[in-house]
Amino acid sequence: MIKTETYQLSMGPVHPSTHGVLQVLLTLDGEKVVDSVPCMGYLHRGIEKLMEARTYFQCLPYTDRLDYVSAMNNNFSYCHAVEKLAAIDIPEKAQYLRVIMAELNRIASHMIFIGSLAVDIGATTGMIYPFRDRERILDIFNELCGARMTYSYIRIGGVRSDLSSAIVDMINKFLADLPSMLDEYNNLLTGNEIFQHRLKGTSLLSGEQARRLGITGPMLRASGIDYDLRKDNTYSSYDNFEFSVPLGKNGDNWDRYIVRVKEISESAKIIRQALDGIPDGQITAKVPKVLRPPKGEIYDTTEGPRGEVGYHIVSDGSAKPYRIHIRRPSFINLQALNILCKGYLVGDVVVAMSTIDPILGEVDC
Amino acid sequence: MKRRYMGRDKLYTLKKDFPTDIDFDDAAENPSLIIRSLPYFPKIMHSLNTQHKFDMLSNITAVDYDDYFEVVYDLTSRINSEELMVKVPLAKASPALETMTALWPEADFHEREQYDLMGIIFLHHPNLQRILLPDDFIGYPLQKSYRQAEKEGENG
Numbered sequence: 151m152i153k154t155e156t157y158q159l160s161m162g163p164v165h166p167s168t169h170g171v172l173q174v175l176l177t178l179d180g181e182k183v184v185d186s187v188p189c190m191g192y193l194h195r196g197i198e199k200l201m202e203a204r205t206y207f208q209c210l211p212y213t214d215r216l217d218y219v220s221a222m223n224n225n226f227s228y229c230h231a232v233e234k235l236a237a238i239d240i241p242e243k244a245q246y247l248r249v250i251m252a253e254l255n256r257i258a259s260h261m262i263f264i265g266s267l268a269v270d271i272g273a274t275t276g277m278i279y280p281f282r283d284r285e286r287i288l289d290i291f292n293e294l295c296g297a298r299m300t301y302s303y304i305r306i307g308g309v310r311s312d313l314s315s316a317i318v319d320m321i322n323k324f325l326a327d328l329p330s331m332l333d334e335y336n337n338l339l340t341g342n343e344i345f346q347h348r349l350k351g352t353s354l355l356s357g358e359q360a361r362r363l364g365i366t367g368p369m370l371r372a373s374g375i376d377y378d379l380r381k382d383n384t385y386s387s388y389d390n391f392e393f394s395v396p397l398g399k400n401g402d403n404w405d406r407y408i409v410r411v412k413e414i415s416e417s418a419k420i421i422r423q424a425l426d427g428i429p430d431g432q433i434t435a436k437v438p439k440v441l442r443p444p445k446g447e448i449y450d451t452t453e454g455p456r457g458e459v460g461y462h463i464v465s466d467g468s469a470k471p472y473r474i475h476i477r478r479p480s481f482i483n484l485q486a487l488n489i490l491c492k493g494y495l496v497g498d499v500v501v502a503m504s505t506i507d508p509i510l511g512e513v514d515c
Numbered sequence: 516m517k518r519r520y521m522g523r524d525k526l527y528t529l530k531k532d533f534p535t536d537i538d539f540d541d542a543a544e545n546p547s548l549i550i551r552s553l554p555y556f557p558k559i560m561h562s563l564n565t566q567h568k569f570d571m572l573s574n575i576t577a578v579d580y581d582d583y584f585e586v587v588y589d590l591t592s593r594i595n596s597e598e599l600m601v602k603v604p605l606a607k608a609s610p611a612l613e614t615m616t617a618l619w620p621e622a623d624f625h626e627r628e629q630y631d632l633m634g635i636i637f638l639h640h641p642n643l644q645r646i647l648l649p650d651d652f653i654g655y656p657l658q659k660s661y662r663q664a665e666k667e668g669e670n671g
Contacts, residue, residue: 191647198632199656364571364621377593383518447547449574449589449600462576462589473657475576477589485624514647 156184161499163192170510174487174499183499186491188484193514201474206232206306206441209471214300216478217512219262222255222291223454225304230385231450231461232306236443243431244308245387250424251294251303253417254321257328258287259455260410260417263507267407268339270504271348276339283331290320306441308434321425328418332411340411349404353490353502356401363489364482367457369506372409373401379453391423406505440469456480456507478515480508518591520545521599525567533559547587547600556603557613560588563601564618568594572615575625577633579659584610586635611636614643632657 162173171192177185197216201209213228214221226248233240261280268276288298294317295303295310303310339345355365360373370377378395380388396412398405445467451460457479464473483506490502526539526546536552537559550556563569574589588601603612614637615622626637627646634655637643645652654661 191645191649194647196656361570362620364573364619382516382593382596384516447587447600449587449598451573458573460574460589462574462587464578473576473578475574477574481628482621482624485621 154179159496163189170508170513172503172508172510172513174503176491176496176499178496181495183491183494183496186488186499188487190481190484190510190513193510195515197515198474198476201471203470205469206443206471209474210302210305211300214302215511216476216515217259217454217456217459217480217509218299219509220255220259220455221299221301222251222304223259223452224459225302226252226386227450227452227454227459228461229304229306230452231448231463232441232443234450235446235448235463235465236306236441238307238435238437240308240386240435241432242387242429244433244435246424246428247309247313247433248304249387249391250321250421251291251301251309253420253424254287254290256417256455257414258284260414261287263410263504264335264339264407266507267501267504268345270500271345273339273342273345276335276345279331279334279338283327286320286324286327290317290324293317293320305434307437308432312433313428318425321421325418325422325425328414332414335411340408346404348498348501349402349407349505351400351402351404352494352498353403353505354401355486355489359489360401360486363485365457365486366479366482367454368409368413369406369457369483369486371395372398372405374399379451379458383451385452387424388420390427391420393417393419403501403505406507410507442467442469451477454479456509456512457483476515478512480506480510481513481515484508484513516596518596518598521567521597529559529562529567532562545600547602550601550603553603553612560601560615560618563590563599567597567599568592569597569599570594572619572622572625573598575615575622575629577610577629577635577657579633579657583607584633584635586612586629588615605635609636610634611638613638614640616640631655634658 156177156179159176159178161176163171173189175187175189176183197212213224216224261284265277265280291301292298295301355373357373357375360370374397393416396409398409443465447464449462451458460477462475463471466472491499536555538549539546550559569590569592571591573591576587578585584605586603590599626640629635630643631645631647
């Protein structure tokens with residue numbers, strides 16, 4: 151008599167694309183996935199412990215190294231939390247500059263997503279174009295603060311430097327070219343039948359499942375739940391701008407892709423409005439050289455490209471944080487991996503992993 | 516729209532339901548809820564989840580103070596657009612409390628991380644194992660008493 155049994159396959163720890171070092175332990179029945187367990191920690195550096203031994207200003211560069219494809223958003227989130235804790239008021243102009251950079255970085259991050267999704271599916275050509283265009287944003291950041299990836303541009307109290315006219319030109323030119331870039335992706339990928347076939351109707355995540363698993367960001371919105379902190383708990387100067395929140399319907403891989411592509415255009419809308427409306431004034435508030443926030447505790451969240459980035463900071467009144475805990479959206483979103491993979495084929499695991507879009511620097515902290 | 520901190524009237528209602536088990540600092544602007552009685556802890560959290568509609572457990576963290584641990588839950592209500600910080604002090608000798616995975620399945624990874632790095636035991640957790648550090652790692656590095664090996668090669 152012929153009998154079958156399940157077996158285990160370890161995918162990783164080296165992931166073939168750019169996400170980082172994640173291992174997925176798969177239990178398979180033939181080619182069908184019975185169970186999948188993400189194993190992380192390969193990139194764990196103990197950032198939370200390191201921060202306890204540093205001043206609030208010295209902690210900032212560590213936030214660059216969490217989600218390293220959207221460092222601006224991490225800087226933003228950390229500074230926002232510290233400012234709330236220390237009750238520092240930020241000049242309006244700095245708020246606008248922060249929003250511009252955070253949204254530019256969101257576009258860059260979503261471009262990475264499109265590129266790595268393409269390469270995960272096997273469309274290597276599809277990767278080249280978003281990566282090429284993302285380089286334009288990195289050039290802007292390089293001009294702005296001298297770094298391509300680790301900016302530390304958003305500082306406690308404001309931002310590091312003002313926009314030069316050269317940078318404004320670069321951003322304007324990028325925004326003008328963005329629609330044609332998106333057309334190119336749409337021609338290459340979105341309209342491609344094989345691409346659609348791989349994404350549509352696979353790895354479903356219902357709205358209820360996503361809500362209960364604490365999924366946030368584009369992944370939650372792809373499941374049809376309208377929750378975006380830029381609207382639902384508006385911070386900085388986001389309530390001055392008109393933009394919409396793209397939603398998916400089915401919560402499949404396709405929706406997770408489309409939602410992010412649409413978010414690129416929405417971010418561009420925000421940047422355009424902010425760039426046109428930059429008020430006059432200071433770019434930093436007056437912050438003491440040695441910052442000693444009053445004794446207390448704060449939890450503050452902002453919307454990163456991957457979801458809700460939260461900082462829980464405990465201050466004992468000294469110049470160093472007593473305890474910092476970071477809510478990293480990728481880490482929590484990975485909890486959905488098993489639901490996304492169960493019952494699908496091994497080839498779909500790579501796609502599901504890709505549309506979760508985890509950045510392992512952030513997962514492992 | 517801006518999220519509010521849980522209103523004082525609701526805090527008083529909670530205090531009425533659990534008069535001796537919970538506490539909050541009336542003078543503070545946004546008082547966090549302190550749960551003093553561990554047996555009632557799941558009941559109070561259940562009431563927050565169902566009655567007060569906190570549908571999201573955004574964050575769990577643990578803090579190592581001089582003479583006690585404190586587990587902190589950051590709750591969000593997407594329905595009422597409210598937030599609340601809940602604190603549970605634990606004795607140093609037995610830092611253990613009930614898991615919240617039944618009420619908020621998202622608590623799974625949060626709790627495993629706090630177990631891994633701070634050594635808090637979450638009772639009845641479906642899979643309480645180390646999540647970031649290797650399985651054979653000894654010690655809980657986020658505790659203040661943890662000392663890193665001074666010479667290289669002596670870690671772990």
